[in-house]
Amino acid sequence: MTTPGPVTSEVLHELAAGVRRGATLVALDFDGVLAPLVDDPAESRALPASSAALAHLAAASVPLALVSGRALEDLWVVARPPVGAHLVGGHGAEHGHATADGLVREPLALPPEAARTLEELAAALEALVAGTTARVEHKPASVVLHTRTAAPDDAARLTRAAASAGHDAGVDVLAGKDVVELSVLDVSKGEALRGLRDRLGVAQVFYAGDDVTDERAFAALEPQDVTVKVGPGPTAARHRVADPAAVAALLSDLAALVAAPPAAP
Numbered sequence: 001m002t003t004p005g006p007v008t009s010e011v012l013h014e015l016a017a018g019v020r021r022g023a024t025l026v027a028l029d030f031d032g033v034l035a036p037l038v039d040d041p042a043e044s045r046a047l048p049a050s051s052a053a054l055a056h057l058a059a060a061s062v063p064l065a066l067v068s069g070r071a072l073e074d075l076w077v078v079a080r081p082p083v084g085a086h087l088v089g090g091h092g093a094e095h096g097h098a099t100a101d102g103l104v105r106e107p108l109a110l111p112p113e114a115a116r117t118l119e120e121l122a123a124a125l126e127a128l129v130a131g132t133t134a135r136v137e138h139k140p141a142s143v144v145l146h147t148r149t150a151a152p153d154d155a156a157r158l159t160r161a162a163a164s165a166g167h168d169a170g171v172d173v174l175a176g177k178d179v180v181e182l183s184v185l186d187v188s189k190g191e192a193l194r195g196l197r198d199r200l201g202v203a204q205v206f207y208a209g210d211d212v213t214d215e216r217a218f219a220a221l222e223p224q225d226v227t228v229k230v231g232p233g234p235t236a237a238r239h240r241v242a243d244p245a246a247v248a249a250l251l252s253d254l255a256a257l258v259a260a261p262p263a264a265p
């Protein structure tokens, strides 16, 4: 892994030039990127400055995508993305887009064996968290252990047990920030971004993510893409910003440059 650098003014101006040409997809993770992390996932909201910047980019017909680990419906409710935005949920399991009439989702049908495995894992995790303040989140293609509000000893024990249940069941185990996600589909944010690149015919992808789960996206992107890690931690991203407030500032600067490009010298 290389050391990520800041998003300099030069990087931002080059990015804005690509965005203005319609050659760049602006894609963002939600939790920890557009929205600060909180104890109750239902309470998460994007920072107002980020939402405003996304609305300005959408009004300028910039291709936008939110690429999240959340279930698609949940992402729609908390993110309230602008009309036209593409939505990817469940780390790539679910796809849809925002319209003026609401969320349009592509159908997702689990193979019967995957559906059975999901049910078994959900029951196993529910049994594990009984009597603790950890909790289980159920999604269409995965089940998630949340330990943010658990006592530290419980969190460590439950995290190990959930990962081990996932490995035993032969499913994809993704450990994120105070979560262990057991997915019965073989999907990733990287694959989802590559799919969007092909579908939209864009030459460049901008992607910002904060969690270890976003490393699959950074690793799948190409040298011309602009990857931004939000917060500390090892990363394959080429750039780093500190927190969701810094993301909001970056998106606001980008939207301003797209709306009013600098005058030619």
Ligand SMILES: O=P(O)(O)OC[C@H]1O[C@H](O[C@H]2O[C@H](CO)[C@@H](O)[C@H](O)[C@H]2O)[C@H](O)[C@@H](O)[C@@H]1O
Pocket: 029, 030, 031, 032, 036, 037, 038, 039, 040, 041, 044, 067, 068, 069, 070, 071, 137, 144, 146, 148, 176, 177, 178, 179, 181, 211
């Ligand atoms: O890919 P993301 O959009 O970052 O989604 C990843 C997970 O986000 C949510 O959990 C995280 O945010 C919660 C609210 O701030 C926080 O309580 C939790 O500890 C974080 O891991 C969401 O609940 C999960 O389903 C997503 O997989």
